[in-house]
Amino acid sequence: MVTSSQEMLRGKKVVFVFGSLDLGGSERRGLLLAEYLQAQVGAAVQVVGLNRTPGKLSALCDGLGIPWRGVSFHWGLRRRIPSFLRAVLALRAAAPDIVLSYTRVPNLVCAWGARWIGAKLLIWNQADEGLLLNGSLPFRLAACVPHCFISNSTRGRDFLLETYGIAAERVHLVHNGIALPAARTSRDQWLREWEIPPGAPVVGMVANLSVYKDHETLLKAWARVVSSAWEHPPVLVLAGRGDGAEQGLQKLAAELGITAQVRFVGPVDDVAGVLQALDLFAYSSRSEGVPNGVLEAMASEVAVVGTDIPGIREAVGPEGGLRLAPVADSGKLAELIVELLRDEVKRRQLGAALRQRAEQSFSLEKMCRRSTDIIAGALAESLGEK
Structure with a gap:
């Protein structure tokens, strides 16, 4: 009509x-x-x-x-x-x-x-x-x-x-x-491409490597995450255009001693496939409207942790808001990541709730x-x- x-x-x-x-x-x-x-x-x-x-x-x-x-x-x-x-x-x-x-x-x-x-x-x-x-x-x-x-x-x-x-x-x-196309690459294919060992939990952020996305805080949080006891140490995947910040972030990862547990994979076309390969989505931005990256993770039924800024809180709603950390607080962000990686039931419940919210509101x-x-x-x- x-x-x-x-x-x-x-x-x-x-x-x-x-x-x-x-x-x-x-x-x-x-x-x-x-x-x-x-x-x-x-x-x-x-x-x-x-x-x-x-x-x-x-x-x-x-x-x-x-x-x-x-x-x-x-x-x-x-x-x-x-x-x-x-x-x-x-x-x-x-x-x-x-x-x-x-x-x-x-x-x-x-x-x-x-x-x-x-x-x-x-x-x-x-x-x-x-x-x-x-x-x-x-x-x-x-x-x-x-x-x-x-x-x-x-x-x-x-x-x-x-x-x-x-x-x-x-x-x-x-x-x-949000309208994600069908994934073109399977989870197993992505994990092989990223050289991630079997059984290792995978956390990812899909966002251009801009200073405003504050990947630095996420890397500092990740150093705390990997220092916990794990049967299979988790891996952090950072997907997105470099925007000039990648060298500094790679240097920081080396200084933190976590290079082996971080993958800088550059820009990706198959965002849906990447998201399906993740166990948890993290978003550490300092300033946003309502970020597409978070909405795409929600639409893919992936649980989200992030920073407590208005745009992210507006995206994830009341239930998802319980998994947000203060801006630049690497300790709290690490705590949220560890909690959800260790509790698959909570992680799946949050992912399902976020998908429903994405379908209804976005x-x-x-x-x-x-x-x-x-x-x-x-x-x-x-x-x-x-």
């Missing part, structure tokens, strides 16, 4: 703007919506990345038949203005009806350049708790421009309301939607339908049709 929202957006040129052409949580969320708008709504979707280097995002766009473009962009002071002009000109050339920007730099660039980009509708997507944003005048000016805002977490929404005084009706809460269909309604409503308002 075609809805009025779909009618409003059919044939409209919708440009998604990301910080790069590689794949992180925000890019994955945006691409899922882009695919829906193209396939189910009939919008003319394009992707622009503020980086010229092709990556997994551009490869996925190729597979979906979504046009994409990379723009050379540098945030450094000396190259910021030329980069800004290049980005604005590239977006203007796309002649968009609607622009959806994701993460800090794309949000700021699109807001500051909105007059020249010429879109009828600009939507700022808030994917964290306000990371690297503040109440300074340039950011306040940017926050005055978008027609509306979409936040994937309550804390992100509150940040926009409290910091920039945006009217509540302009800031919408839309949780991430469905892809719900995210896409809700986003489509918000975009269509905001466009109608900007065109004076409401």
Whole structure:
């Protein structure tokens, strides 16, 4: 059945703007919506990345038949203005009806350049708790421009309301939607590839190795975990793009004496397969909206331990919230990991509860339908049709 929202957006040129052409949580969320708008709504979707280097995002766009473009962009002071002009000109050339920007730099660039980009509708997507944003005048000016805002977490929404005084009706809460494809590689195959001995418990984190994900605390916790008595010492698997932090983390693992019990496996395409190979999922981030990594683990029925920040607590709900440690508290995080690794019944019960929560609260269909309604409503308002 075609809805009025779909009618409003059919044939409209919708440009998604990301910080790069590689794949992180925000890019994955945006691409899922882009695919829906193209396939189910009939919008003319394009992707622009503020980086010229092709990556997994551009490869996925190729597979979906979504046009994409990379723009050379540098945030450094000396190259910021030329980069800004290049980005604005590239977006203007796309002649968009609607622009959806994701993460800090794309949000700021699109807001500051909105007059020249010429879109009828600009939507700022808030994917964290306000990371690297503040109440300074340039950011306040940017926050005055978008027609509306979409936040994937309550804390992100509150940040926009409290910091920039945006009217509540302009800031919408839309949780991430999760749709994992079938696993392509079996658990046994992954364990062989990672050279994990039979019987060894496996804990993993799937997230780019950014400083904000705080893998350092997880490694310190892991040193405490492996120091406990185990018949088969557990192994920690860290999957994700390096982002320049991997060498420091590898050095820390060596200093902690846990190199043999940690696997740095780099970025993975088969996230569903990786998650099925884990006994427990750990997430040590310092700042998040509602993280895709945690939701994907929940959807895979894997028990989760993590840091007690609003976005993770919002993801896992009351029962999962009992397995969260204070930020940077490696001792408490280690305690939670050991407790669940030693109690398979509790671990399976938590995994089942989290899967049910993911299905009820974080469905892809719900995210896409809700986003489509918000975009269509905001466009109608900007065109004076409401």
